[in-house]
Amino acid sequence: MADVNNVSGSSPLGQYDIGNKKDTNSKNEELGRNEFLELMITQLQNQNPLDPQDNAEFVAQLAQFSTVEGIENMSSSLEDMSASFTSSQALQATALVGGSVTVNGQDTSILQHGDLVYGLIEMPSGATNTTLRIKNAEGETVEDVNLGTLPSGAVTFKWDGANMEVNGVLVDIDYDKFETDEDGNIIPHDQGEYSFDVYASVGGVQEAIEINLSSRVDSVTLGSAGEIQLNLPGGNVITMDDVLQINSAY
Known part of the structure; x- marks a missing residue:
């Protein structure tokens, strides 16, 4: 006999499954603004003229209604502001497409002739004898x-x-190790x-220092x-929180 618990496909008993039933008798029990007003007016129309509703109680009801309506309006306004702010951010971010940003924690970058690699180093206090080592994709030290x-x-x-x-100052480089073209211009690394x-x-102890490098922005989503x-x-995908610096466009 087949195990009914393992039968695949739609079950003929599915229509009787409690989990599949819809509550056809469910009603919206939330009291809306119009319902609140109708209830309050009906209450005023049917109050005992010999024992009218206390003014303080009536004012309290009005204050409650005003507060609820104010919260609803404020919530709607905040949602509109949030949507507008997000759209504005997206529009501003599109200006970065084709440009360069320095990314938090990124220690590699792509060199293209005519472009610049940007970097940001977080130097600790008291650091001396700083060396910047540059390696190519094969792991060979080129500088x-x-x-x-x-x-610091x-x-x-x-x-x-x-x-x-x-920091805006050219570093002394041994240019003799670079090849030159026929016009005597230095040929940069590949x-x-x-x-x-x-x-x-x-x-007195040599330490590795944090560095952050740049990357081109291809698109924004x-x-x-x-x-x-x-x-x-x-x-690679990052958010604006990962951007440490916006650099000059390529």
């Missing part, structure tokens, strides 16, 4: 840039594949993905929860 002693806090830099600018690491001496999402190369 060890000596940055010396940097101020956020330190920003830009890199074009050859030249580096830290295009592609690069990873960046920062090391510094803190209290609105998430299921209403949040603004930035779509980056490689399928």
Whole structure:
């Protein structure tokens, strides 16, 4: 005999399943604004003329009605404001498409000739002998840039594949190791993905320092929860909370 609990498909007894029944007798028990007014007017019309409703009680009912209506109107207004704010954010975020943002915790970036890689380093107090190490996609070190002693806090830099600018000041680079074109211009490192690491001496001990790198914004979408999402190369998706800095457009 087949186990009725394991029979697939629609059951002939399904129509009698309590879970499938709809409460045809259910009514909206919520007292709306019109119903409240009708009830109050009926109460006034049918009150005992020899024992009329107390004024204080009547005023209390009106105050209750006013409060409920005010809360409903405020809720509706807040929903409209929230929708308008989200739309405004999305419109502003579209201006980032094709531009560059520095992303919290991102330690890789893509170098394209004619563009810049932006970075932000969180330097601890008392750090000295700072070195910025740049590796290509194969993990080979292509640059060890000596940055010396940097101020504590956020330190920003830009890199074009050859030249580096830290806090607005060009860093001394050994340009002799770069090839040049027929006009004598330096040929930067190959295009592609690069990873960046920062090391510094803190209290006599070498430590890895937090770094955050830039990425291009390919597109902007609105998430299921209403949040603004930035779509980056490689399928990476971040929110505006992940953006530490908005950089110059590519």
